[in-house]
Amino acid sequence: FKCIELLSDPQASSDIGLKEPPLVVRIEGNWPRSGTDENSPFKSIPQMIADVICDVLGSSVADRSAVETEVRTALRQESVVVLVDAFDQMTKAEQLHVADLLRQRNAGERHPEDVQGCRWLLTSRDYALQPIVAFSDWSRLRLVGLNEAEQDSYFSDFEDQPVFRQSEKKPLDWFCESRRDLADDSQLPLNLRLVRRLFESSLTNGKLNVQQLQRQRISSASQLQWKVSDTLLRRDLQRWLLAQRGFWTTDAKAEDGLALLKHICGVIALQMLLDGDKL
Numbered sequence: 001f002k003c004i005e006l007l008s009d010p011q012a013s014s015d016i017g018l019k020e021p022p023l024v025v026r027i028e029g030n031w032p033r034s035g036t037d038e039n040s041p042f043k044s045i046p047q048m049i050a051d052v053i054c055d056v057l058g059s060s061v062a063d064r065s066a067v068e069t070e071v072r073t074a075l076r077q078e079s080v081v082v083l084v085d086a087f088d089q090m091t092k093a094e095q096l097h098v099a100d101l102l103r104q105r106n107a108g109e110r111h112p113e114d115v116q117g118c119r120w121l122l123t124s125r126d127y128a129l130q131p132i133v134a135f136s137d138w139s140r141l142r143l144v145g146l147n148e149a150e151q152d153s154y155f156s157d158f159e160d161q162p163v164f165r166q167s168e169k170k171p172l173d174w175f176c177e178s179r180r181d182l183a184d185d186s187q188l189p190l191n192l193r194l195v196r197r198l199f200e201s202s203l204t205n206g207k208l209n210v211q212q213l214q215r216q217r218i219s220s221a222s223q224l225q226w227k228v229s230d231t232l233l234r235r236d237l238q239r240w241l242l243a244q245r246g247f248w249t250t251d252a253k254a255e256d257g258l259a260l261l262k263h264i265c266g267v268i269a270l271q272m273l274l275d276g277d278k279l
Helices: 002-007 010-015 045-060 064-076 092-106 148-153 162-167 171-175 189-201 210-214 221-243 254-274
Strands: 023-028 080-085 118-122
Touching (some): 002 010, 002 080, 023 045, 023 064, 064 080, 148 171, 162 171, 189 221, 221 254
Parallel strands (some): 023 080
Protein backbone atom coordinates (compact mmCIF):
# COMPACT_ATOMS: atom_id res chain seq x y z
CA PHE A 1 0.00 0.00 0.00
CA LYS A 2 2.96 2.29 0.63
CA CYS A 3 4.13 1.46 -2.88
CA ILE A 4 0.75 2.50 -4.31
CA GLU A 5 0.88 5.74 -2.32
CA LEU A 6 4.35 6.56 -3.63
CA LEU A 7 3.49 5.76 -7.25
CA SER A 8 0.45 8.02 -7.02
CA ASP A 9 2.65 10.97 -6.08
CA PRO A 10 3.20 13.40 -9.01
CA GLN A 11 6.95 13.60 -8.36
CA ALA A 12 7.31 9.80 -8.43
CA SER A 13 5.31 9.73 -11.66
CA SER A 14 7.69 12.24 -13.20
CA ASP A 15 10.68 10.18 -12.06
CA ILE A 16 9.48 7.14 -14.03
CA GLY A 17 8.68 9.18 -17.13
CA LEU A 18 4.92 9.75 -16.77
CA LYS A 19 3.27 13.13 -17.29
CA GLU A 20 0.43 12.32 -14.90
CA PRO A 21 0.15 10.00 -11.87
CA PRO A 22 -0.65 6.53 -13.18
CA LEU A 23 -3.68 4.40 -12.53
CA VAL A 24 -2.27 1.93 -9.98
CA VAL A 25 -4.09 -1.39 -9.70
CA ARG A 26 -3.25 -4.09 -7.17
CA ILE A 27 -4.30 -7.73 -7.41
CA GLU A 28 -3.39 -10.14 -4.63
CA GLY A 29 -2.79 -13.86 -4.78
CA ASN A 30 -4.76 -14.71 -7.90
CA TRP A 31 -5.52 -13.55 -11.43
CA PRO A 32 -9.32 -13.33 -11.75
CA ARG A 33 -11.22 -15.60 -14.11
CA SER A 34 -14.40 -14.95 -16.07
CA GLY A 35 -16.16 -17.86 -14.33
CA THR A 36 -16.07 -19.87 -11.14
CA ASP A 37 -14.60 -23.03 -12.65
CA GLU A 38 -10.83 -23.48 -12.42
CA ASN A 39 -10.75 -23.96 -16.19
CA SER A 40 -12.64 -20.73 -16.89
CA PRO A 41 -10.67 -18.31 -19.09
CA PHE A 42 -8.69 -15.58 -17.38
CA LYS A 43 -10.12 -12.10 -17.52
CA SER A 44 -8.49 -9.65 -19.89
CA ILE A 45 -6.39 -6.82 -18.50
CA PRO A 46 -9.14 -4.18 -19.05
CA GLN A 47 -11.73 -6.43 -17.39
CA MET A 48 -9.46 -7.10 -14.44
CA ILE A 49 -8.66 -3.41 -13.95
CA ALA A 50 -12.30 -2.33 -14.26
CA ASP A 51 -13.32 -4.97 -11.71
CA VAL A 52 -10.73 -3.74 -9.22
CA ILE A 53 -11.84 -0.12 -9.62
CA CYS A 54 -15.53 -0.98 -9.29
CA ASP A 55 -14.77 -3.06 -6.21
CA VAL A 56 -12.96 -0.11 -4.60
CA LEU A 57 -15.68 2.38 -5.51
CA GLY A 58 -18.46 0.02 -4.45
CA SER A 59 -22.04 1.21 -4.77
CA SER A 60 -20.88 4.64 -5.97
CA VAL A 61 -20.26 3.16 -9.44
CA ALA A 62 -23.22 4.24 -11.53
CA ASP A 63 -21.96 3.30 -14.96
CA ARG A 64 -19.46 0.50 -15.48
CA SER A 65 -19.08 1.44 -19.14
CA ALA A 66 -17.68 4.83 -18.04
CA VAL A 67 -15.10 3.04 -15.88
CA GLU A 68 -14.13 0.79 -18.78
CA THR A 69 -13.75 3.83 -21.05
CA GLU A 70 -11.38 5.47 -18.57
CA VAL A 71 -9.41 2.23 -18.26
CA ARG A 72 -9.03 1.99 -22.05
CA THR A 73 -7.85 5.60 -22.17
CA ALA A 74 -5.25 4.99 -19.46
CA LEU A 75 -4.01 1.87 -21.29
CA ARG A 76 -3.64 3.78 -24.57
CA GLN A 77 -1.63 6.42 -22.73
CA GLU A 78 0.52 3.68 -21.15
CA SER A 79 -0.20 5.14 -17.72
CA VAL A 80 -1.31 2.03 -15.84
CA VAL A 81 0.76 0.27 -13.18
CA VAL A 82 -0.29 -3.29 -12.32
CA LEU A 83 0.99 -4.45 -8.95
CA VAL A 84 0.82 -8.24 -8.80
CA ASP A 85 1.05 -8.83 -5.06
CA ALA A 86 1.92 -12.26 -3.61
CA PHE A 87 2.78 -13.81 -6.97
CA ASP A 88 4.10 -16.87 -5.13
CA GLN A 89 0.61 -17.55 -3.78
CA MET A 90 -0.89 -17.84 -7.25
CA THR A 91 -1.63 -21.20 -8.81
CA LYS A 92 0.82 -22.51 -11.39
CA ALA A 93 -1.65 -21.72 -14.18
CA GLU A 94 -2.00 -18.13 -12.95
CA GLN A 95 1.75 -17.70 -12.65
CA LEU A 96 2.25 -18.94 -16.23
CA HIS A 97 -0.53 -16.63 -17.45
CA VAL A 98 1.17 -13.59 -15.92
CA ALA A 99 4.55 -14.74 -17.19
CA ASP A 100 3.14 -15.07 -20.71
CA LEU A 101 1.69 -11.56 -20.58
CA LEU A 102 5.10 -10.23 -19.59
CA ARG A 103 6.83 -12.32 -22.24
CA GLN A 104 4.59 -10.65 -24.82
CA ARG A 105 5.48 -7.25 -23.42
CA ASN A 106 9.22 -7.95 -23.43
CA ALA A 107 8.99 -9.24 -27.01
CA GLY A 108 7.27 -6.03 -28.10
CA GLU A 109 4.15 -7.86 -29.24
CA ARG A 110 1.21 -5.54 -29.79
CA HIS A 111 -1.47 -8.15 -29.41
CA PRO A 112 -2.96 -7.85 -26.96
CA GLU A 113 -1.91 -4.20 -26.96
CA ASP A 114 -3.17 -3.83 -23.37
CA VAL A 115 -0.03 -5.60 -22.15
CA GLN A 116 2.05 -2.73 -23.51
CA GLY A 117 -0.16 -0.16 -21.77
CA CYS A 118 0.97 -1.33 -18.34
CA ARG A 119 4.04 -1.02 -16.19
CA TRP A 120 4.39 -4.16 -14.08
CA LEU A 121 5.50 -4.69 -10.50
CA LEU A 122 5.52 -8.06 -8.75
CA THR A 123 6.04 -9.02 -5.14
CA SER A 124 7.05 -12.60 -4.53
CA ARG A 125 9.34 -14.96 -2.73
CA ASP A 126 12.33 -15.91 -4.87
CA TYR A 127 11.44 -19.56 -5.40
CA ALA A 128 8.37 -18.68 -7.51
CA LEU A 129 10.33 -16.40 -9.85
CA GLN A 130 13.49 -18.43 -10.42
CA PRO A 131 12.05 -21.09 -12.80
CA ILE A 132 10.35 -18.52 -15.08
CA VAL A 133 12.49 -17.24 -17.94
CA ALA A 134 10.40 -14.08 -18.35
CA PHE A 135 11.79 -12.77 -15.05
CA SER A 136 15.45 -13.66 -15.60
CA ASP A 137 16.50 -10.12 -16.58
CA TRP A 138 14.07 -8.19 -14.38
CA SER A 139 15.36 -5.59 -11.95
CA ARG A 140 14.86 -6.82 -8.40
CA LEU A 141 14.63 -5.10 -5.06
CA ARG A 142 15.07 -7.31 -2.02
CA LEU A 143 13.20 -6.17 1.06
CA VAL A 144 14.70 -6.72 4.49
CA GLY A 145 12.98 -6.68 7.88
CA LEU A 146 12.71 -3.62 10.08
CA ASN A 147 15.55 -3.20 12.56
CA GLU A 148 14.87 -2.45 16.24
CA ALA A 149 15.17 1.31 15.82
CA GLU A 150 12.61 1.25 13.00
CA GLN A 151 10.33 -0.98 15.05
CA ASP A 152 10.50 1.40 18.02
CA SER A 153 9.83 4.44 15.83
CA TYR A 154 6.54 2.83 14.77
CA PHE A 155 5.38 3.08 18.40
CA SER A 156 7.15 6.31 19.35
CA ASP A 157 3.87 8.24 19.73
CA PHE A 158 2.99 5.99 22.70
CA GLU A 159 6.26 6.57 24.58
CA ASP A 160 4.82 9.43 26.69
CA GLN A 161 2.18 7.16 28.22
CA PRO A 162 2.76 6.93 32.02
CA VAL A 163 3.13 3.14 32.05
CA PHE A 164 6.12 3.28 29.71
CA ARG A 165 7.77 6.24 31.40
CA GLN A 166 7.45 4.55 34.80
CA SER A 167 8.83 1.25 33.53
CA GLU A 168 11.57 3.06 31.56
CA LYS A 169 10.85 0.70 28.66
CA LYS A 170 10.01 1.26 25.05
CA PRO A 171 6.36 0.33 24.28
CA LEU A 172 7.37 -2.76 22.29
CA ASP A 173 9.80 -3.90 25.01
CA TRP A 174 6.99 -3.61 27.57
CA PHE A 175 4.45 -5.40 25.36
CA CYS A 176 6.73 -8.28 24.34
CA GLU A 177 8.23 -10.05 27.32
CA SER A 178 11.26 -11.03 25.25
CA ARG A 179 12.12 -9.03 22.14
CA ARG A 180 15.01 -11.42 21.50
CA ASP A 181 12.63 -14.37 21.09
CA LEU A 182 10.56 -12.33 18.63
CA ALA A 183 13.52 -11.08 16.60
CA ASP A 184 12.36 -12.63 13.32
CA ASP A 185 8.64 -11.99 13.74
CA SER A 186 8.93 -8.40 14.94
CA GLN A 187 10.80 -7.45 11.76
CA LEU A 188 7.65 -7.93 9.68
CA PRO A 189 5.40 -4.88 9.14
CA LEU A 190 2.30 -7.10 9.11
CA ASN A 191 3.01 -8.30 12.65
CA LEU A 192 3.85 -4.82 13.91
CA ARG A 193 0.63 -3.48 12.42
CA LEU A 194 -1.34 -6.05 14.40
CA VAL A 195 0.43 -5.06 17.62
CA ARG A 196 -0.19 -1.39 16.90
CA ARG A 197 -3.90 -2.06 16.42
CA LEU A 198 -3.95 -3.65 19.87
CA PHE A 199 -2.41 -0.47 21.25
CA GLU A 200 -4.89 1.72 19.39
CA SER A 201 -7.89 -0.35 20.51
CA SER A 202 -6.78 0.19 24.14
CA LEU A 203 -6.57 3.97 23.69
CA THR A 204 -9.42 6.21 24.90
CA ASN A 205 -9.21 10.01 24.76
CA GLY A 206 -5.46 9.78 24.46
CA LYS A 207 -5.06 7.55 27.52
CA LEU A 208 -3.98 3.93 27.41
CA ASN A 209 -6.09 1.33 29.18
CA VAL A 210 -3.17 -0.55 30.69
CA GLN A 211 -5.26 -3.39 32.11
CA GLN A 212 -6.85 -4.05 28.74
CA LEU A 213 -3.49 -3.98 26.96
CA GLN A 214 -1.89 -6.11 29.69
CA ARG A 215 -4.19 -9.00 28.75
CA GLN A 216 -2.89 -8.85 25.17
CA ARG A 217 0.82 -8.93 26.01
CA ILE A 218 2.94 -11.40 24.08
CA SER A 219 5.27 -13.84 25.81
CA SER A 220 6.44 -15.98 22.88
CA ALA A 221 6.84 -16.04 19.11
CA SER A 222 4.14 -18.70 18.79
CA GLN A 223 1.67 -16.48 20.63
CA LEU A 224 2.32 -13.64 18.20
CA GLN A 225 2.02 -15.99 15.23
CA TRP A 226 -1.29 -17.27 16.58
CA LYS A 227 -2.64 -13.73 16.94
CA VAL A 228 -1.59 -12.86 13.39
CA SER A 229 -3.06 -16.07 11.96
CA ASP A 230 -6.32 -15.54 13.84
CA THR A 231 -6.57 -11.95 12.57
CA LEU A 232 -5.89 -12.91 8.94
CA LEU A 233 -8.32 -15.82 9.13
CA ARG A 234 -11.09 -13.55 10.43
CA ARG A 235 -10.31 -10.96 7.75
CA ASP A 236 -10.34 -13.44 4.86
CA LEU A 237 -13.43 -15.26 6.06
CA GLN A 238 -15.27 -11.96 6.41
CA ARG A 239 -14.34 -11.14 2.83
CA TRP A 240 -15.52 -14.57 1.72
CA LEU A 241 -18.84 -14.15 3.52
CA LEU A 242 -19.46 -10.79 1.90
CA ALA A 243 -18.81 -12.33 -1.50
CA GLN A 244 -21.10 -15.30 -0.78
CA ARG A 245 -24.12 -13.60 0.80
CA GLY A 246 -26.53 -15.58 -1.32
CA PHE A 247 -25.13 -18.83 0.07
CA TRP A 248 -26.74 -18.34 3.46
CA THR A 249 -30.44 -18.91 4.12
CA THR A 250 -32.53 -15.93 5.11
CA ASP A 251 -32.54 -16.91 8.80
CA ALA A 252 -28.78 -17.58 8.98
CA LYS A 253 -26.52 -14.99 10.57
CA ALA A 254 -23.18 -14.01 9.10
CA GLU A 255 -21.45 -14.43 12.46
CA ASP A 256 -22.77 -18.01 12.67
CA GLY A 257 -21.23 -18.79 9.30
CA LEU A 258 -17.96 -17.16 10.34
CA ALA A 259 -17.77 -19.24 13.52
CA LEU A 260 -18.53 -22.42 11.58
CA LEU A 261 -15.92 -21.72 8.90
CA LYS A 262 -13.32 -20.79 11.47
CA HIS A 263 -13.97 -24.03 13.31
CA ILE A 264 -13.65 -26.03 10.08
CA CYS A 265 -10.36 -24.31 9.24
CA GLY A 266 -9.11 -24.98 12.75
CA VAL A 267 -9.91 -28.68 12.44
CA ILE A 268 -8.12 -28.86 9.08
CA ALA A 269 -5.07 -27.05 10.49
CA LEU A 270 -4.93 -29.37 13.49
CA GLN A 271 -5.13 -32.44 11.25
CA MET A 272 -2.35 -31.06 9.06
CA LEU A 273 -0.23 -30.53 12.16
CA LEU A 274 -0.86 -34.06 13.40
CA ASP A 275 -0.06 -35.49 9.96
CA GLY A 276 3.00 -33.34 9.48
CA ASP A 277 5.43 -36.23 9.46
CA LYS A 278 3.40 -37.95 6.73
CA LEU A 279 3.21 -35.01 4.31
